[in-house]
Amino acid sequence: MTTDVLIIGAGIIGAACAEALAARGVHVTIIEQDAIGSGATAAGMGHLVVMDDNAAELALSSYSLALWRELVGAAPARHEYSRCGTIWVAADDEEMAAARAKGETLQANGLACTLLNAAALYEREPALRPGLAGGLLVSGDGLVYPPKSARILLERAMAGGAQLVMGKVSSLLDNGVRLDDGRELRAGAVVLACGARSTALLPELPVQPKKGHVAITDRYPGFIRHQLVELGYIKSAHASSGDSVAFNLQPRPTGQILIGSSRQFGTSDLAVEPAIMARMLRHAAGFTPALAGLNLLRCWTGMRAASPDGLPLIGPHPGRPGLWLATGHEGLGITTSLASAHLLAAQLLNQRPSIAAEPYLPARFAALATLSPRSPLEGVQ
Numbered sequence: 001m002t003t004d005v006l007i008i009g010a011g012i013i014g015a016a017c018a019e020a021l022a023a024r025g026v027h028v029t030i031i032e033q034d035a036i037g038s039g040a041t042a043a044g045m046g047h048l049v050v051m052d053d054n055a056a057e058l059a060l061s062s063y064s065l066a067l068w069r070e071l072v073g074a075a076p077a078r079h080e081y082s083r084c085g086t087i088w089v090a091a092d093d094e095e096m097a098a099a100r101a102k103g104e105t106l107q108a109n110g111l112a113c114t115l116l117n118a119a120a121l122y123e124r125e126p127a128l129r130p131g132l133a134g135g136l137l138v139s140g141d142g143l144v145y146p147p148k149s150a151r152i153l154l155e156r157a158m159a160g161g162a163q164l165v166m167g168k169v170s171s172l173l174d175n176g177v178r179l180d181d182g183r184e185l186r187a188g189a190v191v192l193a194c195g196a197r198s199t200a201l202l203p204e205l206p207v208q209p210k211k212g213h214v215a216i217t218d219r220y221p222g223f224i225r226h227q228l229v230e231l232g233y234i235k236s237a238h239a240s241s242g243d244s245v246a247f248n249l250q251p252r253p254t255g256q257i258l259i260g261s262s263r264q265f266g267t268s269d270l271a272v273e274p275a276i277m278a279r280m281l282r283h284a285a286g287f288t289p290a291l292a293g294l295n296l297l298r299c300w301t302g303m304r305a306a307s308p309d310g311l312p313l314i315g316p317h318p319g320r321p322g323l324w325l326a327t328g329h330e331g332l333g334i335t336t337s338l339a340s341a342h343l344l345a346a347q348l349l350n351q352r353p354s355i356a357a358e359p360y361l362p363a364r365f366a367a368l369a370t371l372s373p374r375s376p377l378e379g380v381q
C-alpha cells in the first residue's frame, strides 16, 4: 500500500488527523515512538471546554465540541465521556462581572449557559466554600479520558486503511522521514504532530513547553457534579512566564476527583515537584475545603506545547514544501483535536473547511514565514 500522508505522533492530534484523513480516502501512515495517546494526551485532564479568549479560540473550541458530541454519541462509555458541564466560579463581584460578560459572548454564539447567583451555585455544588459570588454554568462542556479517545480515533483510522508504524523519527527528509533504526518512509506530505516534542525535529518552531501538574483522588461519587474552574484561571492560564496554579476540579465518571492544574515555563523535566503540587492542592482546598480530607492516589505532570499567541499551528509550513504542522495546542488540545484534524484534512485536500483556517496558519509566525523555501531536510539533524 502506498502512503499519501505520513503523520508523526499518535497523541490525540495525530490520531484525530489520521482518522479525518482516512475517512476522506487518504492513505495514511502514523508513526509513534511510545504508546498510543501518550505524551500530553495521557497527562491531560480531558476537559472538553469552550474557551473564548478570542474569536479564533471560540470558533475552534466550539466547533470541536460539536464534533466531539457527534463522535461520542453512540458509545459515550468507550470514551468515558460525561457531559458534566463547566461551572466558572466567581469569587467576588469583579469575577461575577467577568462571568456575565463571558455568558453574553457564549450566548451570542449560540452556546447554552446560565448565570448562577450564590444560592444557585451552592445548590449545584455544596462542597464549595462559603462566600463565593456565583458563577456561570456552560452546559455543553464535558470530559473524556484522552488516551482512550486517542486509541479509538486510531482504531477508526486503521479501519479506514491507515497503518501504524512503531518507531522514533530522528529526522525529516524531502517528502519523508528517517527513523532512528535507519528505516526511511516516504509520502507526498508529512504532518508533524509531536506536541511539545515537535521542536526536536523542527527547532525553528515557535513552541515552548509549559509544564502542568495534576492529581487524582480515590472514589468519592457526588463530591462535585460539574467541572469547576475559577474565573481567575483565565489570567494564570495565559501568562507567558512564571509559575502559577489555578483551581480546576473534575468529577471523573469513576467517582474520582481530578485536581488541576499548574503552569510552569522554562523546564522540560517531567518530575513531580512537591512544592508546586502542594501549592496547587492548597489552592484547590481553598475553594473546596473538604478536599483536604480525601485520599490522593496519584499525581503526575505533562508538557503542553505553547505557542506565542496561544493558538495552535495547523497547516503547511511556509518555508518547507511537503511539511505540514498540527501542533502548539497548549492546554486545549483534547478539546480542539477534532476541529484541528478537520482543518488540516481540508487544507491538504484543497477543500473548504467548516471554519476559517487563517487564524491557525503557521505562516502567521515570522520565524517560519521568513524562511526561504527549502526542503524539510535542510537544517534538521
Ligand SMILES: Cc1cc2nc3c(=O)[nH]c(=O)nc-3n(C[C@H](O)[C@H](O)[C@H](O)COP(=O)(O)OP(=O)(O)OC[C@H]3O[C@@H](n4cnc5c(N)ncnc54)[C@H](O)[C@@H]3O)c2cc1C
Residues within 6 Å of the ligand: 008, 009, 010, 011, 012, 013, 014, 031, 032, 033, 034, 035, 036, 037, 038, 039, 040, 041, 042, 043, 044, 045, 046, 047, 048, 049, 167, 168, 169, 170, 193, 194, 195, 196, 197, 198, 201, 211, 212, 213, 214, 260, 261, 301, 302, 303, 304, 305, 326, 327, 328, 329, 330, 331, 332, 333, 334, 335, 336
Ligand atoms: C496537565 C495538563 C492538563 C491538560 N488538560 C487539558 C484539558 O483538560 N483539556 C484539553 O483540551 N487539553 C488539556 N491539555 C492539553 C492537551 O493534553 C494537549 O494539548 C494535547 O494532548 C496535545 O496532543 P498532541 O497529540 O499534540 O501531543 P502529545 O499528546 O504530546 O502527543 C505527541 C505524540 O508524538 C509522539 N512523538 C513525539 N516525538 C516523536 C518522534 N520523534 N517520533 C515518533 N513519535 C513521536 C509522542 O510519543 C506522543 O505520543 C492538558 C495538558 C496538560 C499537560
